[in-house]
Amino acid sequence: MHLVAIGGSDAGISAALRARELDPSVDVTVVVADAYPNFSICGIPYYFSREVQPWQSLAHRTHADLEATGMALRLDTFATDIDVAGQRLTVRAQDGSTSDIAYDELVVGTGALPSHAGIGGLEQLGPEDGVHVIHSMGDTFALDRFLEERDPKTAIIVGAGYVGLEMAEAFTVRGLKVTQIQRGPEVLSTLDPELGGLVHTELSQHGVEVLTDTTVSSVERTGAGLAVHGTHLGEPVTRNADVVLVVVGVRPNTELLERAGARRGAGKAVVVDEAMHTGLPHIYAAGDGVTTHHRLLGLTYLPLGTTAHKQGRVAGENALGGSVRFAGSVGTQVVKVFDLVASRTGLREHEAIAAGYSPATTAAVADDHKRYYPGALPITIRITGDTTDGKLLGAQLVGRLGTETAKRVDTYATALFAGLTVEQVSDLDLSYTPPLGSPWDAVQVATQAWSRTNSGTVTPA
Amino acid sequence: MHLVAIGGSDAGISAALRARELDPSVDVTVVVADAYPNFSICGIPYYFSREVQPWQSLAHRTHADLEATGMALRLDTFATDIDVAGQRLTVRAQDGSTSDIAYDELVVGTGALPSHAGIGGLEQLGPEDGVHVIHSMGDTFALDRFLEERDPKTAIIVGAGYVGLEMAEAFTVRGLKVTQIQRGPEVLSTLDPELGGLVHTELSQHGVEVLTDTTVSSVERTGAGLAVHGTHLGEPVTRNADVVLVVVGVRPNTELLERAGARRGAGKAVVVDEAMHTGLPHIYAAGDGVTTHHRLLGLTYLPLGTTAHKQGRVAGENALGGSVRFAGSVGTQVVKVFDLVASRTGLREHEAIAAGYSPATTAAVADDHKRYYPGALPITIRITGDTTDGKLLGAQLVGRLGTETAKRVDTYATALFAGLTVEQVSDLDLSYTPPLGSPWDAVQVATQAWSRTNSGTVTPA
Numbered sequence: 001m002h003l004v005a006i007g008g009s010d011a012g013i014s015a016a017l018r019a020r021e022l023d024p025s026v027d028v029t030v031v032v033a034d035a036y037p038n039f040s041i042c043g044i045p046y047y048f049s050r051e052v053q054p055w056q057s058l059a060h061r062t063h064a065d066l067e068a069t070g071m072a073l074r075l076d077t078f079a080t081d082i083d084v085a086g087q088r089l090t091v092r093a094q095d096g097s098t099s100d101i102a103y104d105e106l107v108v109g110t111g112a113l114p115s116h117a118g119i120g121g122l123e124q125l126g127p128e129d130g131v132h133v134i135h136s137m138g139d140t141f142a143l144d145r146f147l148e149e150r151d152p153k154t155a156i157i158v159g160a161g162y163v164g165l166e167m168a169e170a171f172t173v174r175g176l177k178v179t180q181i182q183r184g185p186e187v188l189s190t191l192d193p194e195l196g197g198l199v200h201t202e203l204s205q206h207g208v209e210v211l212t213d214t215t216v217s218s219v220e221r222t223g224a225g226l227a228v229h230g231t232h233l234g235e236p237v238t239r240n241a242d243v244v245l246v247v248v249g250v251r252p253n254t255e256l257l258e259r260a261g262a263r264r265g266a267g268k269a270v271v272v273d274e275a276m277h278t279g280l281p282h283i284y285a286a287g288d289g290v291t292t293h294h295r296l297l298g299l300t301y302l303p304l305g306t307t308a309h310k311q312g313r314v315a316g317e318n319a320l321g322g323s324v325r326f327a328g329s330v331g332t333q334v335v336k337v338f339d340l341v342a343s344r345t346g347l348r349e350h351e352a353i354a355a356g357y358s359p360a361t362t363a364a365v366a367d368d369h370k371r372y373y374p375g376a377l378p379i380t381i382r383i384t385g386d387t388t389d390g391k392l393l394g395a396q397l398v399g400r401l402g403t404e405t406a407k408r409v410d411t412y413a414t415a416l417f418a419g420l421t422v423e424q425v426s427d428l429d430l431s432y433t434p435p436l437g438s439p440w441d442a443v444q445v446a447t448q449a450w451s452r453t454n455s456g457t458v459t460p461a
Numbered sequence: 462m463h464l465v466a467i468g469g470s471d472a473g474i475s476a477a478l479r480a481r482e483l484d485p486s487v488d489v490t491v492v493v494a495d496a497y498p499n500f501s502i503c504g505i506p507y508y509f510s511r512e513v514q515p516w517q518s519l520a521h522r523t524h525a526d527l528e529a530t531g532m533a534l535r536l537d538t539f540a541t542d543i544d545v546a547g548q549r550l551t552v553r554a555q556d557g558s559t560s561d562i563a564y565d566e567l568v569v570g571t572g573a574l575p576s577h578a579g580i581g582g583l584e585q586l587g588p589e590d591g592v593h594v595i596h597s598m599g600d601t602f603a604l605d606r607f608l609e610e611r612d613p614k615t616a617i618i619v620g621a622g623y624v625g626l627e628m629a630e631a632f633t634v635r636g637l638k639v640t641q642i643q644r645g646p647e648v649l650s651t652l653d654p655e656l657g658g659l660v661h662t663e664l665s666q667h668g669v670e671v672l673t674d675t676t677v678s679s680v681e682r683t684g685a686g687l688a689v690h691g692t693h694l695g696e697p698v699t700r701n702a703d704v705v706l707v708v709v710g711v712r713p714n715t716e717l718l719e720r721a722g723a724r725r726g727a728g729k730a731v732v733v734d735e736a737m738h739t740g741l742p743h744i745y746a747a748g749d750g751v752t753t754h755h756r757l758l759g760l761t762y763l764p765l766g767t768t769a770h771k772q773g774r775v776a777g778e779n780a781l782g783g784s785v786r787f788a789g790s791v792g793t794q795v796v797k798v799f800d801l802v803a804s805r806t807g808l809r810e811h812e813a814i815a816a817g818y819s820p821a822t823t824a825a826v827a828d829d830h831k832r833y834y835p836g837a838l839p840i841t842i843r844i845t846g847d848t849t850d851g852k853l854l855g856a857q858l859v860g861r862l863g864t865e866t867a868k869r870v871d872t873y874a875t876a877l878f879a880g881l882t883v884e885q886v887s888d889l890d891l892s893y894t895p896p897l898g899s900p901w902d903a904v905q906v907a908t909q910a911w912s913r914t915n916s917g918t919v920t921p922a
Contacts, residue, residue: 010900043895046834057833060900162894295890306893309900327888334892343892372518373507406897407868410889410904414872417889418879427788428871428878429756431795431804432767433623434504436867439471439521439770443871 001026003319004089004103006079006256008032009041010305011109011287013066014312019320020069026320028071029101031091035075036137038066042305044140045166048147049173055140074101082106082260084280105282105319108257108270109312112250112288112303119158120218122246130226130243131219134163135250143245152176152242156228158216159248160187165199165337167245168208172338179209179239181216181230183248190333191344192382194363195398202340211237219244250303252289265291267301274325276315284319286311295328295417296347296393297355302329330416331394334409339401343409346394346416349384358388360457364449366442368403370434377403381446385422390458392422395446404436411443422447423455462487464780465550465564466773467540467717469493470502471766472570472748474521475773477532480781487781489532490562492552496536497598499527503766505601506627509608510634516601535562543567543721545741566743566780569718569731570773573711573749573764580619581679583707591687591704592680595624596711604706613637613703617689619677620708621648626660626798628706629669633799640670640700642677642691644709651794652805652857653843655824659859663801672698680705711764713750726752728762735786737776745780747772756789756878757808757854758816763790791877792855795870800862804870807855807877810845819849821918825910827903829864831895838864842907846883851919853883856907865897872904883908884916 003019003026005012016028030037038060046052056062066073074091080098081090089101114133116122125131127142130152134140146152155171157164160182171178180187180203186196187203187210203210214237216230225242252269254262262278262285265271272278272290288303290311307329314326334343352359361384367376379399385392395412399405415425425447432439440448464480464487466473477489491498499521507513517523527534535552541559542551550562575594577583586592588603591613595601607613616632618625621643632639641648641664647657648664648671664671675698677691686703713730715723723739723746726732733739733751749764751772768790775787795804813820822845828837840860846853856873860866876886886908893900901909 040831040833040895042893043831043833046895051835052833304893306890306900310888327885328890330890332890332892334894334897336894336896341897345890345892370501370504372501372504372513374512402863404865404868406892406894407865407872410891410902411868411871411875413890413892414875414879414881417885418875418881420875420879424788424878427771429767429789429791429793429806429874430871431793431806431867431874432503433795433797433867434501434507435797436795436802439767441871 001104002102003028003105003107004101005030005107005109006089007109007111007287008034008037009039009109009111009287010308011111011312011315012107013038014309015107015109015284015286015316015319016071017069018313018316020071022317022320022322024070029074030071031074031077031079031089031101033078034136034138037063037073037075039137041135044134045163045170047140048143048167049170055137079256082256082283084260084283087282103282106284107312107315107319108283108285108289109287109308110253110256110289113253114246115249115251116246117248119216119246121220125219125221129221132243132245133247134167134245146243147174150242154241155179155243155245156181156226156239156241158228158244158246160210161190161247161249162333162335164247165335167247168203169206169338172206172208177207179211179241181211181214181228181239183215185213187212188335188342191342191396192348192361195342195380195382195396198380198398199337199340199342202338206338250288252301252303254289257285257289266299267291269301275318275323276311276326277318284315286315293326293328295330302331304329304333306332330413332409332413334406336401340398341401341403341405342398343405344394344396345409345413346392347384348394348396352384352393357386357393359384359393360387360454362450362453364446366445367438368399368442369436370438373434379403379405379408379442381442383422383446383450385450385454387454387457390421390423392416392420392425408443422450426451462565463563464489464566464568464777465562466491466568466570467550468570468572468748469495469498470500470570470572470748471769472572472773472776473568474499474527475770476568476570476745476747476777476780478530479774479777481530481532483778483781483783485531490535491532492535492538492540492550492562494539495597495599498524498534498536500598502596505595506624506631508601509604509628510631516598540571540717543717543744545721545744548743564743567745568773568776568780569744569746569750570748570769571714571717571750574714575707576710576712577707578709580677580707582681586680586682590682593704593706594708595628595706607704608635611703615702616640616704616706617642617687617700617702618706618708619689620710621671622651622708622710623794623796625708626796628708629664630667630799633667633669638668640672640702642672642675642689642700644676646674648673649796649803652803653809653822656803656841656843656857656859659841660798660801660803663799667799711749713762713764715750718746718750727760728752730762736779736784737772737787738779745776747776754787754789756791763792765790765794767793791874793870793874795867797862801859802862802864802866803859804866805855805857806870806874807853808845809855809857813845813854818847818854820845820854821848821915823911823914825907827906828899829860829903830897831899834895840864840866840869840903842903844883844907844911846911846915848915848918851882851884853877853881853886869904883911887912
């Protein structure tokens with residue numbers, strides 16, 4: 001039995017690890033396009049902030065750790081073609097030579113690629129010009145080299161999602177003056193603007209210039225460095241900087257599987273079932289390149305590292321004849337921006353409406369612990385629930401670092417997984433001690449506020 | 462409609478608040494034995510550590526806040542008798558005079574009383590002698606006065622439960638040399654000794670002398686102060702100190718309701734149904750004086766502030782004709798001891814066996830966040846699951862302050878409430894960002910460890 005996994009990031013490595021864990025007699029080969037298997041891409045901003053040094057620390061496991069599990073790694077090896085019927089994978093080595101790898105079962109974890117969002121000039125400009133993306137260790141080294149060699153003083157970050165915000169912090173910590181440009185009306189558009197606004201304030205207070213409602217049309221080299229052109233509410237706007245980082249999202253990297261005959265679905269990602277099977281014989285796929293089963297939405301596209309780990313694990317087990325299912329995402333996400341923690345799980349109101357729910361959203365502010373104990377800080381929470389059956393649909397939280405906001409969102413995530421109502425969250429037996437909570441935890445102050453506003457409309461099942 | 466609530470602590474006040482919230486036309490009177498309604502008894506240790514000053518800060522709500530809700534407070538008023546048929550309550554004022562209060566509905570929240578655990582001498586010795594309990598604001602003032610006037614240098618704390626541990630910290634912070642005496646083999650006996658041992662080490666590292674396996678038989682006054690006598694594994698042991706604090710648990714205060722004809726059940730507490738009804742017409746009861754519906758155990762006695770708040774709220778709503786049910790406890794508890802946070806939810810192995818489950822317990826240690834990001838610290842977690850059906854039965858966690866341990870236990874508490882299996886906890890979509898978590902959260906590293914050890918025995922439903 002020979003299991004081949006393509007991709008050295010979360011999905012591919014998780015599949016390989018799971019297979020070796022379940023059956024040490026199985027031969028496992030992981031084909032990795034670069035020399036950096038099992039690196040934590042989510043950690044890259046902390047390398048640039050210099051909180052994580054050296055870059056080797058970003059590896060979840062070292063090369064030696066991985067080989068000690070018994071898997072074989074084919075580094076700097078690019079998978080170019082799958083012969084589905086013949087169960088053979090064609091790969092190209094760094095020297096351009098190609099070879100075939102026979103497999104019994106294949107797990108594809110080719111991930112996603114950075115999007116350019118149609119911004120002009122990006123095809124022509126690259127790291128040498130000061131225009132960067134950060135999606136791989138190669139990108140990381142290129143940006144690192146640029147920062148060391150050119151010593152830029154100013155940066156423009158196009159995009160204000162998770163990575164964009166983390167990089168705004170990292171550049172600021174390194175002393176660069178940062179301008180962050182966001183197309184939508186508020187930063188961190190995965191949260192309601194009321195909460196994105198809190199993140200915006202945090203950025204401003206740390207000296208980041210934030211331009212919202214601003215669409216970038218092009219980037220060009222000028223004598224002085226780089227110019228970013230766009231429009232702000234119809235008016236032209238230009239900003240200049242020494243370095244430009246484009247972090248406007250990703251698109252699934254599906255080329256290999258498409259050529260092999262796989263179908264694409266939500267977000268143009270490869271369609272897989274809950275067993276992570278592609279429908280092609282002996283081919284599983286997982287991670288940022290495939291559709292995601294969402295417990296509230298059905299099939300969607302939501303590329304997240306946590307999901308890739310879980311899907312990869314499922315794929316690895318099923319490739320060995322297992323019958324496990326990916327239990328589904330509820331869209332839980334969290335980001336630290338300077339001293340603020342912003343998180344969400346489940347659906348926001350417009351997402352819930354689009355999915356056929358009847359949502360209402362209520363805001364509350366509650367202290368992280370009893371106010372009489374020193375250091376209490378407010379957490380702002382927005383609860384979305386279904387006004388028909390009272391089910392919890394989603395929660396968004398913003399609190400300062402140290403308020404346990406990141407793990408409070410997990411209470412809602414667990415409630416969503418279990419299909420609890422908003423009222424049931426208020427009924428949960430959550431922990432309390434004055435330095436760390438309240439008799440009604442902040443989580444429940446928020447659900448009680450929702451119930452006060454909406455309970456009249458709910459017909460309990 | 463006149464609702465009378467007896468008790469100025471969590472249960473009574475919660476009932477009164479809920480009634481006024483639901484129907485501002487209802488007359489609500491709260492009969493309070495002392496002058497301190499709605500004080501946070503859980504906060505008293507932080508008054509002694511001087512983190513909370515002045516004592517008035519310990520009020521959840523001020524007297525004025527409470528009256529602003531429209532409830533009437535009868536302070537320094539002791540409820541002596543209930544005329545069930547006549548729907549009248551007899552009360553005694555501070556001057557010894559008695560009077561009657563007519564009620565339509567009654568909620569009794571008389572709470573619990575400190576236990577003496579059969580220790581000799583405690584009936585004769587009191588605050589003036591340096592022997593203290595801390596169960597009320599009166600106790601608090603007495604101890605405060607003793608500390609101010611006598612300036613004790615040494616303290617013995619009999620008991621090493623939540624309050625005992627918090628007071629060991631408070632006394633130490635104030636400069637007293639503390640000896641903590643625990644009957645059982647390890648401190649914090651509500652956790653497995655492996656985890657209690659971590660708390661023990663934390664106490665020792667802060668200079669607290671800890672005597673375990675030591676049963677206190679008597680306390681006596683000596684020329685030099687106080688002597689505590691007991692036995693340690695059969696050998697006599699004596700310790701001397703200037704002040705002795707006895708915190709060995711509580712017993713339900715059921716006298717009033719018993720005389721009115723209420724039944725006693727688990728823990729000799731008054732039996733109530735899930736509507737918080739006592740079975741006596743128009744009489745509800747809630748809080749530390751009544752039995753608790755536990756979602757894994759059925760009816761038990763488990764006095765906790767969080768439960769009292771919830772039960773009081775249910776009682777207040779049902780007294781007004783509502784039909785809500787107390788959803789039940791899962792026994793979630795947390796305590797901060799110096800820089801350590803210890804928590805539990807659900808059942809430990811011996812409790813699960815006694816309740817008819819087939820438990821197994823597995824230990825794991827996992828970092829609170831990605832190790833490459835500065836400040837990662839281990840959390841020690843013990844998972845108890847049922848080997849028959851794979852259901853999660855309980856979790857215990859010990860981590861340092863700042864590891865979000867208090868809110869990580871809430872994920873397990875939510876899973877227990879929802880009846881999830883251990884495997885389903887591993888499937889949860891929990892939040893991740895490198896400074897605050899891991900792709901598999903510590904919560905899931907622990908459940909995966911349980912599954913690796915026990916999955917062979919589980920027959921999924």
